[in-house]
Amino acid sequence: MFQLVKREGTGTELPMIGDKVLVHYVGRLLDGTQFDSSRHRENPFSFELGKGLLPVQARCEGSPIHEHCNCSSLCTGLVIKAWDIGVATMKVGELCQIICKPEYAYGSAGSPPKIPPNATLVFEAKESWEMNSAEKLEQSCIVKDKGTQYFKDGKYKQASVQYKKIVSWLEHESGLAEEDEKKAKALRLAAHLNLAMCFLKVKELTQALENCDKALELDQSNEKALFRRGEAFFNMNEFDKAKNDFQQVVQLYPTNKAAKSQVALCQTRIKEQHQKDKLIYANMFQKFAERDSKVRGGLSSKR
Template identity: 55%
Template sequence: MPRVQQTVLQRSPHNATLVFEVELFKEEDLTEEEDGGIIRRIGTHGEGYAKPNEGAMVEVALEGYYKDQLFDQQELRFEVGEGENLDLPYGLERAIQHLEKGEYSTVYLKPSYAFGSAGKEKTQILPNAQLKYELHLKSLEKAKDSWEKNSEQKLEQNTIVKEQGSVYFKEGKYKQALLQCKKIVSWLEYESSFSSEEAQKSQALRLASPLNPIMCQLKLQAFSAAIENCKKALELDSNNEKGLFRWGEAHLAVNDFELARADFQKVLHLCPNNKAARTQLAVCQQRIRRQLAQKK
């Protein structure tokens, strides 16, 4: 738990023992990557164990600080997943999903989880700014969890999530796009009640779910994760042209030129007219020749 009780004993001038209870506050990293991008310090614990999930309706009072100057102060009621439409930083909405009802917390955001290299002209936040927020989660109404939805609802929701991920990617919001992609697998992985038609739609979504994050991971230079997602996609369809091409890109990014060349050759075997694969194959062969020349 972020809050720790410590008992301190102290002698008074009259040799009486005084007992103090001191609260120590620990900082908690809320990122999956554990990169210190979202740090929370709980001031007052909330009630119960429920926390906002994706789609939950929340009421939040917040104060935003940049260089100790208040730049944002408001009370909002919104659906989790729509915070960016209200000019909330990406990392702040992730932090809100860790709060309990009634909780007061301080959240620190590194630039990549705040407004990034673009900054926020509207609130005069400069590029690469670190931010601090004081949060109070006043109320929450949880959305249905995956296990509470029927197969039709899951497919409908996943289609929406996939489209939202595509929008984020086009806008260059790669971390947000990546989060959308991850949801699809967790919602569909253990579903066994689909009809034959639903199963086909599910298969298409499950194939897209490891493929779609790969471009985000390449943009974020998470090359090992991109390679793993390519493997997952090709386990579902070993002749998937897009999966093989992106696998080649990922191998090329980590200088595995031989593996990358083999990937692009497979793509050309499946689709001889793929100009992008032919171009990348030429790059691989050039890099291999340069590597051999350096060894000599």
């Protein structure tokens, strides 16, 4: 299999196993004969990445999968191997050419009548990811659940990739109906809160702070956002700022025992820091005094 990028996509994000991807494509034989095109149907081809090789019984009509065929009950949304491999490396908006040998396509059986046995195929594919508002909301719920599972498994970076998708899909979405607007806001808030937790886990504290701030823009008295921002400040040794956030949590949510404990811990750290500072300054002044004494002693001996 050979893959040639004809136009670079945008960003750095790549689809992950289980993601639903939308791809426009044109399929040709090596002699240039076109056997299929999603553009002629004016409908992008969609499938879940990583589902594996399409069974021989389910192959028909020359599509990477023909989702409307009646040839077998095995038509379940699986794709030829070349598509699972090729699309996994594509960025949003990327245009590429995928040349696949028979073992990555339809093998010795082919896909009569359009694709002969042992045929090498050429696909020109563009990853779309263009979704309407309803699809974005639906997919956001799906990737939120995926992110939660990754988080439970301790795969924090994979989880953050899922939550970032929600932000990118919904952050600038406008013109939503009132009910959908509420759903979008709730999903964005959850995404930022979960991103903050992921970044706390991997000690990327600046990004944790940024996501807490974003969450607080959506809900200025959010308990989790204030607490997690306090945690980020605490881990950055910004104990005064951390104490302020934890105190806000206590004021707004008096039953939050963890926040009360953190306030006390911050006070302890602040006192310890003051003691260290006093010791540093005391030693510094002592050294200055000793140096000045030596200088004065040297001058006296010269006289």
